[in-house]
Amino acid sequence: MKSDDPVTRYALRLGDDALILGHRLSEWMSRAPFLEEDIALGNVALDFIGRARLFYQYAAERVGGGVTEDTFAYTRDVREFTNLLLCELPRGDFAFTLCRQFLYDAFSLPFTEALAGSADSRLAAIGAKAVKESRYHLRRSRDWIVRLGDGTEESHRRCQQALDELWIYTGEMFETDQLIDELVALGVAVDTAELRRCWIETVSETLRAATLTPPTATADVSGGRRGIHTDDLGFLLAELQFMQRAYPGLQW
Amino acid sequence: MDKRVALVPGEQTFQARIDAEEKIEPKDWMPEKYRQNLIRQISQHAHSEVIGEQPEGNWITRAPSLERKAILMAKVQDEAGHGLYLYAATETLGITREELIDRLHTGASKYASIFNYPSLTWADIGAIGWLVDSAAIVNQVSLQNTSYGPYARAMVRICKEESFHQRQGYNIMMTLMNGSQVQRDMAQDALDRWWWPSLMMFGPHDGESAHSAQSMKWKIKRRSNDDLRQQFVDQAVQQAEAIGLVVPDPDLQWDDARGHYDFGAIDWEEFERVISGNGPCNRQRLAHHKRAHREGAWVREAMAVHEAKQRLSNEDVA
Numbered sequence: 001m002k003s004d005d006p007v008t009r010y011a012l013r014l015g016d017d018a019l020i021l022g023h024r025l026s027e028w029m030s031r032a033p034f035l036e037e038d039i040a041l042g043n044v045a046l047d048f049i050g051r052a053r054l055f056y057q058y059a060a061e062r063v064g065g066g067v068t069e070d071t072f073a074y075t076r077d078v079r080e081f082t083n084l085l086l087c088e089l090p091r092g093d094f095a096f097t098l099c100r101q102f103l104y105d106a107f108s109l110p111f112t113e114a115l116a117g118s119a120d121s122r123l124a125a126i127g128a129k130a131v132k133e134s135r136y137h138l139r140r141s142r143d144w145i146v147r148l149g150d151g152t153e154e155s156h157r158r159c160q161q162a163l164d165e166l167w168i169y170t171g172e173m174f175e176t177d178q179l180i181d182e183l184v185a186l187g188v189a190v191d192t193a194e195l196r197r198c199w200i201e202t203v204s205e206t207l208r209a210a211t212l213t214p215p216t217a218t219a220d221v222s223g224g225r226r227g228i229h230t231d232d233l234g235f236l237l238a239e240l241q242f243m244q245r246a247y248p249g250l251q252w
Numbered sequence: 253m254d255k256r257v258a259l260v261p262g263e264q265t266f267q268a269r270i271d272a273e274e275k276i277e278p279k280d281w282m283p284e285k286y287r288q289n290l291i292r293q294i295s296q297h298a299h300s301e302v303i304g305e306q307p308e309g310n311w312i313t314r315a316p317s318l319e320r321k322a323i324l325m326a327k328v329q330d331e332a333g334h335g336l337y338l339y340a341a342t343e344t345l346g347i348t349r350e351e352l353i354d355r356l357h358t359g360a361s362k363y364a365s366i367f368n369y370p371s372l373t374w375a376d377i378g379a380i381g382w383l384v385d386s387a388a389i390v391n392q393v394s395l396q397n398t399s400y401g402p403y404a405r406a407m408v409r410i411c412k413e414e415s416f417h418q419r420q421g422y423n424i425m426m427t428l429m430n431g432s433q434v435q436r437d438m439a440q441d442a443l444d445r446w447w448w449p450s451l452m453m454f455g456p457h458d459g460e461s462a463h464s465a466q467s468m469k470w471k472i473k474r475r476s477n478d479d480l481r482q483q484f485v486d487q488a489v490q491q492a493e494a495i496g497l498v499v500p501d502p503d504l505q506w507d508d509a510r511g512h513y514d515f516g517a518i519d520w521e522e523f524e525r526v527i528s529g530n531g532p533c534n535r536q537r538l539a540h541h542k543r544a545h546r547e548g549a550w551v552r553e554a555m556a557v558h559e560a561k562q563r564l565s566n567e568d569v570a
Contacts, residue, residue: 019318023313026312026313026321026325027312027313029305029309029312029325029328029329029332030302030305030306030309030328030332030540030541030544031540031544031547032544032548033544033545033547033548033549033551033552034548034551034552035302035332035335035336035339036336037548037551038305038329038332039329039332039333039336042325042328042329042332043329045325046322046325046326046329049318049321049322049325050322052318053318053319053322056318069318070317070318073318074316074317093547094547094548094551146558147554147555147558148551148554148558150558150561151553151554151555151557151558152550152553152554152557154550154553154554155550155551155553155554155557158550239313239314240313240314242314243314243315243316243374244316247316247434247435250316250431250432250434250435251427251430251431252316252317252320252374252424252427252428252431
């Protein structure tokens, strides 16, 4: 399901980020360190799946011709997914999941705030709805980083290690390309390069409170927006899309 | 002044309160056996909600549409929430959650045996919601009047959510029955596998139930196993027929005189086998829970240490 319409492509990127991250979070249900976290992680996962649906529904309407939200989620292959690599990395341990979440949430809050001002009214509405959730997500993941960083020796070590591993995937959030430049000029897309400073402030402040060391890696790994992914995404999709692939074209 | 306070606490007074339909609250005097009986029953119920996350959670990552995925996630989240209220209700009886989990892990405490069956296809998610949650509702509605206050109140809240779960399960089955032959076969196969275990959920026949008589006297249980099972059969058979499913029981027939469905004999050997640990997934269910608990130990420890540090620094400030 390819589209040349820039707004559709943009909505799909954002939908893909939300779906893939939501999927990774949902893998925790029944596996969290304690029952309250089964519920909380499920809650955040549900927010992201909900967000993915809003972006996909909008994209489906723009494409027309019987395409639905599920067409995008269940019938595209790896190369057509354009999510950030950060979102697709396997869930790892609890520290890895929460560090990833924090690094993303620190980006997602200013991003959704800015999206709420998009010249595209549908994207603006989705952004406005997501701001409230994002604020809660950030508060929650920030608290966890502080707790784990400033907890035991083991939790500190695991958290620092997760942070170091994840760091090289954070630059992709702020990359721009031709599509973004074009849509930024129209006031539709968020200029993520401008969010970087705000993100660094949130991250630095939190790491300080958590007694964690900001990673020094300067290299960035990216490619998600061009459909160049890690090997892990294919396995995620194999699971996510199993039913629609095994029994194509049916209503469930 | 409350007259009850002046009475000498004892079994007789306690039974009089029960007979008068008064609710027993955590700080009230209660016979030790009543307390232990409740701990057994409520914690078993809590563990069932928690272990029940697994067969359904299995399909969260494989749900066939985004809508179904979101609904299933919300449902599993509700089940975890039920586990939480019920652990909290059990804790009012003077036992910690850590001890309860320990009992689950050692096998001292049970959970609903039905969750030892696998959820092999998407239709199983329909069957679990429809049958297992229906059976749970039939049982839990009767427990809204149970004699222990915190348990009764938890049941009121849980029943509301369960009826939404039951509808989503039935809706999955209905959608399948309105679909292709492959989908109808999938739905029928799920019913074939889940029907008898659902009937077993109500426990042994009244005459053979180990805890029933005393539990009824104390009004922990309000209706007998057989009574509840009959109500479930009566409603589920009609629901099955309404969407073209065939209940896998050749002896099933409407009995005009009784005004109920007669149904075939339950395979109690299978019930015993599964309850005693040899169902298809007993080992996996427990191993899954133990593993998550073990892998989360460092998180719980970090949380406790961090809290202690915070308390200390707050005291310093004060």
